[in-house]
Amino acid sequence: MSTTLVTGARLLGGEVADLLLRDGEIAEVGTGLTAPAGADVLDASGLVALPGLVDLHTHLREPGREDAETVASGTRAAAAGGYTAVFAMANTFPVADTAGVVEQVQRLGEEAGWAQVRPVGAVTTGLAGRQLAELGAMADSAAAVRVFSDDGHCVSDAVLMRRALEYVRAFDGVVAQHAQEPRLTEGAQMNEGAVSSVLGLRGWPSVAEEAIIARDVLLADHVGSRLHVCHLSTAGSVEIVRWAKARGVQVTAEVTPHHLLLTDELVRGYDPVYKVNPPLRTQADVEAVREGLADGTIDVVATDHAPHPVEAKDCEWAAAAMGMTGLETALSVVQHTMVDTGLLTWADLADRMSAAPARIGRLAGQGQPLAVGSAANLVLVDPAARWTVEPEAMATAGRNSPFRGTELPGRVVATFLRGRATVRDGRPVDREARHDTRHDTRHDTEGSRS
Amino acid sequence: MRRHLLSAADLGRDAAVRVLDVAEQMALTQRREIKKLPTLRGRTVVNLFFEDSTRTRTSFEAAAKRLSADVINFSAKGSSVSKGESLKDTALTLQAMGADAVVVRHPASGAPHRLAHAGWTSGAVVNAGDGTHEHPTQALLDAYTVRRHLRPGPGGAGVGEDLTGVHVTIVGDVLHSRVARSNVLLLHTLGARVTLVAPPTLLPVGVETWPCAVSHDLDDALRSGAPDAVMMLRVQAERMTTDGGGFFPSAREYSRRYGLDRRRAALLPEHALVMHPGPMNRGLEISADAADSTRSTIVEQVGNGVAVRMAVLYLLLAGETPDGRTPGGDS
Structure with a gap:
């Protein structure tokens, strides 16, 4: 396997050290390391080294919507964004609600080789919210699913949610809830508030998210199960999760980069690139989710990367699809909103974007410390670089980035997946150029417990 | 007046008073025996109606015709729109036909904004009612x-x-x-x-x-x-x-x-x-x-609607005359 010596990197933004990557592991950490014969040497002076990022919430669209994204294009985008693992949501066609589909997605990820792909299994058959999918079969499959979600739909039936929370405990699974009370959000187009009142777009009230989160943390408490809250977006949701954690409920939560930066004021021009679910909220909500992420109430930044074909956004607002791309802008947005503002250190960022999501998803071999013996999954970031977002230049097939034209800090210079560079000099390294394409992810799915 | 009329908020106090004043002049011309003015001769106004609205459509149609514009009525019923053609493709079609102004009624709030700003048409866009947004x-x-x-x-x-x-x-x-x-x-x-x-x-x-x-x-x-x-x-x-x-x-x-x-x-x-x-x-x-x-x-x-819509089309398409006179201002 390839050997790489990374020299002069600031580990987690702190001390400067060299890292020797050999046989897919971090073999040595120290200063003044000498490169073994034949080793690739990467001068990382000025760069921040972080464990490879882990995205707990990605839509790779394959199988079924290969016009929007494929596992190959989506994971290439992940690598470009500094990710070494992504959890692929279940709302594909067919839905990832059987062992067969989750194994297919996992295999497509292995073949592409850009990032480890961990399939998320549907909670209910066909995401229909009526009957539990064969959760055990997906857990026992080669894909060893541990995260279950009907994302895109809420498991709104309280009994079904209770059963799902209870059932997945048998294999240490977690239910990741898309918190959206369906009756309160019928036909909803944007955050309900001052802006929606003026624009005449039907509102998606905060309470529709908060009511489900409140119910679910109480259910999780009652049955003693783990609950994960997807893309939390409101100040009230932060308060509820904070309360639940103080009470000892096993709840974790994620926020998206776009909810850390953007507000519903952007909807005023009716450009559907800003249409997303949950919707962009107010400045007060943005400040609350930043604070929640800083104090650990929110455990994870997850992208909810949702690529769409051009025609799904090139239309009137009501007809447009919901969702934004995010894999290639997430790190920059989090640096901009959290690190450059002093709310998080780079070490905190590594926790929120790598260690915590790996722990919640029960993914060993990812999110590990930059220490001898860890898997050589890491990303080198130039925090001083600035770049302007240009969707056409991105690796994702989706062009629906809400950050088009925005100047952001931080550039991914290199990404290593088990010691092999998937990104070098800021550019994805195509498979043929890599030293070794052998890649096995299956043995890593059991392990660390939080 | 701006290039489009998408929201009442597009009009400041003076611009709004100006529209009302021009409408008053237009109303005076409508009391003459010959109601038609040559102002928009050779210009094309498209009434693009994705919702039924006989009264608003005929009001705009009368206004455009009395200004001598050519009027094309494009309604969703019985057209390619009901066969799934997108707003964008409809707009591109109208653009190819050379529409100088598009009067649009649409069930989706903000559809006129998209028409005006997405680069699909170069004509002036007049919002004739969009969803639960504005009219x-x-x-x-x-x-x-x-x-x-x-x-x-x-x-x-x-x-x-x-x-x-x-x-x-x-x-x-x-x-x-x-x-x-x-x-x-x-x-x-x-x-x-x-x-x-x-x-x-x-x-x-x-x-x-x-x-x-x-x-x-x-x-x-x-x-x-x-x-x-x-x-x-x-x-x-x-x-x-x-x-x-x-x-x-x-x-x-x-x-x-x-x-x-x-x-x-x-x-x-x-x-x-x-x-x-x-x-x-x-x-x-x-x-x-x-x-x-x-x-x-x-x-x-209802009757005042025609005069007001004449004023809006006039101000959007013909703008001010160099000496500040408006049609009918001499009567």
Whole structure:
């Protein structure tokens, strides 16, 4: 396997050290390391080294919507964004609600080789919210699913949610809830508030998210199960999760980069690139989710990367699809909103974007410390670089980035997946150029417990 | 005036007064034997209607034709739109036909914004009602009607004047009303005071940020508010079912609490106008005798719509003449 010596990197933004990557592991950490014969040497002076990022919430669209994204294009985008693992949501066609589909997605990820792909299994058959999918079969499959979600739909039936929370405990699974009370959000187009009142777009009230989160943390408490809250977006949701954690409920939560930066004021021009679910909220909500992420109430930044074909956004607002791309802008947005503002250190960022999501998803071999013996999954970031977002230049097939034209800090210079560079000099390294394409992810799915 | 008319907020005080003044000139020309003006000869106005609206479409059509524009009516029914053609492709088609102005009515809020700003057409876009967003020409014709009656002034018909000091009360389904949104914005711009009266279920969350007062008590609003004009909004009876949202318990209860009946009409000041954008639900939001009373301007509003839409098309497509004269200004 390839050997790489990374020299002069600031580990987690702190001390400067060299890292020797050999046989897919971090073999040595120290200063003044000498490169073994034949080793690739990467001068990382000025760069921040972080464990490879882990995205707990990605839509790779394959199988079924290969016009929007494929596992190959989506994971290439992940690598470009500094990710070494992504959890692929279940709302594909067919839905990832059987062992067969989750194994297919996992295999497509292995073949592409850009990032480890961990399939998320549907909670209910066909995401229909009526009957539990064969959760055990997906857990026992080669894909060893541990995260279950009907994302895109809420498991709104309280009994079904209770059963799902209870059932997945048998294999240490977690239910990741898309918190959206369906009756309160019928036909909803944007955050309900001052802006929606003026624009005449039907509102998606905060309470529709908060009511489900409140119910679910109480259910999780009652049955003693783990609950994960997807893309939390409101100040009230932060308060509820904070309360639940103080009470000892096993709840974790994620926020998206776009909810850390953007507000519903952007909807005023009716450009559907800003249409997303949950919707962009107010400045007060943005400040609350930043604070929640800083104090650990929110455990994870997850992208909810949702690529769409051009025609799904090139239309009137009501007809447009919901969702934004995010894999290639997430790190920059989090640096901009959290690190450059002093709310998080780079070490905190590594926790929120790598260690915590790996722990919640029960993914060993990812999110590990930059220490001898860890898997050589890491990303080198130039925090001083600035770049302007240009969707056409991105690796994702989706062009629906809400950050088009925005100047952001931080550039991914290199990404290593088990010691092999998937990104070098800021550019994805195509498979043929890599030293070794052998890649096995299956043995890593059991392990660390939080 | 800007290149498009998408929202009543596109008009500042002076621009709004200007539209009303030009509309007044247009109305004068419509009393002549020969009503047609040559102003927009050779220009093409497309009426792009994705929703049925005979009255608004014919009003725009009459306005464009009286300015000698070529008019193409493009309605969703029986067209490629019903076969799934996108708004974008429809717009590109009209662009290829050389539309100078597109008058658009669409069920989706913001569709005219997309048409104007997505680069699909280079023509001027006039919002003829989009979803539950706005209907700016309705607000202009309402303001025009109010000004004619309440600001007659020495120059006649209130030319040059705004609506400072006028109190307008708007009653009904504000939540779903594009007419209400445009009227609140325009009346405020023109200096009028606006009070909205509705059950809380039919007011949007966020209404407290609007430049108006809000009440849930129609009797009190009429008695102590002493409005100079009361504008009744159409209420769709299906809103009372849970499928429609369950906004009120029954048509009868709505009518009892928020309908303008004979008793309530009698609470109005002597000079106050009774307005309705149409089409009316007689017996629901307005009783027949209120609708047909001498203070009702409901039929007049329809006629004023043509003059106001002539003014809008004229200002968007022909702009100002070099010496500042407007057509018919010499009569």
